[in-house]
Amino acid sequence: YAGVGKTDAEIIEALKADVGYFNIESEAELENLIRLAKQTGKMTKAALRVNPDVDPKTHTYTTTGKKETKFGVDIERAQKIFSDYGKNEAVKLCAIHIHLGSAGHTVEPYVEAIEKVLALIEQLRSDGFTIEAIDVGGGYGADYTTEASPTAADYAAAIVPLLKNRNLKLILEPGASIAANAGILVTQVLYLKKGGEKKFVIVDAGMNDLIRPPLYGAFHFIWPVKVNEKFVPSRRDKDLQLDGTVVVDVVGPICEAADFFAKDRALPPTKRGRLISIFTAGAYCSTMSSNYNARRRAAEVLVDGDKFSVIRKRETYEDLTALEK
Ligand SMILES: Cc1ncc(COP(=O)(O)O)c(C=O)c1O
Structure with a gap:
């Protein structure tokens, strides 16, 4: 469940619905989720949305993975957040989420971001934290001009080798690439x-x-x-x-x-x-x-x-x- 400004009512609904992971975008949001999970007695899992500071080479308004955007937490802060909250029992912080932006038209930003995040995951694991999943978000550009966008196979060819044998569940969030040309x-x-x-x-x-x-x-x-x-x-x-x-x-x-x-x-x-x-x-x-x-x-x-x-x-x-x- 992603979103930079989840309200209490939305969080409670999502807890009741047993969503897989809350994608956490700030320390304040995580604290609030922990409070609501305890209040409702619904334990849950969370993925930390990390901002890998990678440019998806799209319009500024559809760029979400650069440092100056409101999305996620800086990759440098991720370790501190895991040390502060990584052992919490109400909210099990056990995954990493990225979403670079929408309407990207190249594979390279995904490779760059995933490489950065895999280094973080290795570090977190060696610090004793369990990381079970990586959510690489959406943003795979729909084909607005014939054959101007990489295909799913092009993305897979670049991304899958990076994630093989990492013992990580892979989550994707494609939107426009499925719906736009429909x-x-x-x-x-x-x-x-x-x-x-x-x-x-x-x-x-x-x-x-x-x-x-x-x-x-x-x-x-x-x-x-x-x-x-x-x-x-x-x-x-x-x-x-x-x-x-x-x-x-x-x-x-x-x-x-x-x-x-x-x-x-x-x-x-x-x-x-x-x-x-x-x-x-x-x-x-x-x-x-x-x-x-x-x-x-x-x-x-x-x-x-x-x-x-x-x-x-x-x-x-x-x-x-x-x-x-
Ligand atoms: C967190 C997140 N994931 C996935 C998407 C879907 O993006 P797209 O439609 O570009 O694939 C969005 C779109 O805003 C998003 O905010």
């Missing part, structure tokens, strides 16, 4: 317009539906749902330029200049009423959506072969105001 956001073209030298495609989805481009400078491949044969894209690519495409900004209807999905992107010509797909929208998109600008969240549709079902209804104006008095 979803697309379909939006309708409202208007085409020009502004100075620029051409804009104004669509009916907004930054409230998918905020990653303005938030992280994230790339999402965008393409019309239906195109004629000459515009069928060979791959999801930043620089895909087919003859006859038009360079446009794809923007939403919200009153923010940050309300955009793509800037200066070559797209097949489109017009009012046409549908456009924003790809790789299965992670950190609908879960990051909001009602900003009094906008109702989109419906979610599950497609299974040639069948589909609405698994989340489109919000109504009544939903939007339901909690207001």
Whole structure:
């Protein structure tokens, strides 16, 4: 159970649910967990989230394993925390957790971080502490651009040899690499317009539906749902330029200049009423959506072969105001 700011109520729920390990991010949190474990009579296990100070080479806002971030404890402090709490009976501190960040696109940061952490584990074991598991977190970048991310096999080839015969249970926390390419956001073209030298495609989805481009400078491949044969894209690519495409900004209807999905992107010509797909929208998109600008969240549709079902209804104006008095 990870999270830098777990509340008492959440911790108590997690104790009742017998979670495998609480991933501890500070001495203060560990003290609180010990107090609540004693209070509820539920003993538990914990992993210390160590900050290995490794750069996952992603956006600053999705970097979590550098020293200056709020996550985990500095690797140098880990030994002191084990000497202070490593023999506690209410909370058995017996694992190490790292999570470098999200949307990483190289294997090397994992290798560097795991090597650092394995040295720590050896030291802790020789000091008499039991370390039974290593949780190497998530952050394995989803493939936003065709074949731009290492595969699971690439990660395994680099990581498994490091962890072999270490007598450590291995825990992984992949998120986006599983979910991101399972979803697309379909939006309708409202208007085409020009502004100075620029051409804009104004669509009916907004930054409230998918905020990653303005938030992280994230790339999402965008393409019309239906195109004629000459515009069928060979791959999801930043620089895909087919003859006859038009360079446009794809923007939403919200009153923010940050309300955009793509800037200066070559797209097949489109017009009012046409549908456009924003790809790789299965992670950190609908879960990051909001009602900003009094906008109702989109419906979610599950497609299974040639069948589909609405698994989340489109919000109504009544939903939007339901909690207001
Ligand atoms: C502790 C932890 N583990 C795993 C993940 C999943 O990351 P990703 O979706 O990039 O694989 C996150 C995402 O925020 C996280 O905070």
